[in-house]
Amino acid sequence: METLAAILHQAGLLLYAGPLLAFALLLPLSSRIRSLEPWHLDRAWRAWGPGSGLALGMLILGGLLRYFLARGGFVWGVEQAFDRIFLAKHLIFLVLWVNYTYTEIWVAEPLRRLDPGLDAPAELGAYTQARGRLIRHLWVNAACVVAILVLSSLPY
Numbered sequence: 001m002e003t004l005a006a007i008l009h010q011a012g013l014l015l016y017a018g019p020l021l022a023f024a025l026l027l028p029l030s031s032r033i034r035s036l037e038p039w040h041l042d043r044a045w046r047a048w049g050p051g052s053g054l055a056l057g058m059l060i061l062g063g064l065l066r067y068f069l070a071r072g073g074f075v076w077g078v079e080q081a082f083d084r085i086f087l088a089k090h091l092i093f094l095v096l097w098v099n100y101t102y103t104e105i106w107v108a109e110p111l112r113r114l115d116p117g118l119d120a121p122a123e124l125g126a127y128t129q130a131r132g133r134l135i136r137h138l139w140v141n142a143a144c145v146v147a148i149l150v151l152s153s154l155p156y
Contacts, residue, residue, distance in 0.1 A: 002069045009062025015055035017145045019048055024142035028135050039115055042131060046112065049104060056100070089151045096144035103137040 023045045030038045067086075068074060077083045110130035114121045121127040 002066065005062050005065035005069055007062070008058050009066055012055050012058030012060070012062050016052060016059050017149070019052060019055075020138070020145060021142050023048075024135075024138040027131075027138060037120065038131065039121055039127070042111060042115065042134075043117065046108060049108075052100075053104070056097070060097075085151055085154055089148050092144050092147050092151070096141055096148070099137060099140050099144070103134065103141065107134050107137050 023041075026041055027038075027045065030036055030041045076087070078087060107130075111127065111134060114123055114127045114130060116122070
């Protein structure tokens, strides 16, 4: 059961963090790719939304299950270095989760409304402004993922 939880957790991490980091880099750089219009990449990011949500669910479920099986319950403390790092990772993950939820629901909504999905958005100025907001939120999410990965690599 612990192996299944670890596989679920690691697969969720890979499927969530990989595309998140890729889109966080590609969205601001998309204007430099000659054959790619920025809104095409935005549409790909929005299309990955359900996959990202499922991956986040796998990550959360696998992580909680791993912790429960390893500890025999949910014991939160800060006495040992492992506990402090574990708590820090999960506080950062809470920020990531809240910001990602906000990004998916409220930050991406103006892009959905401004982009009919056929050609270029009609109101390019408003679209560019909404897109900038999305990119800033993705950078916050990417920074949280990197911080969690760094904390996960620390020996304790």
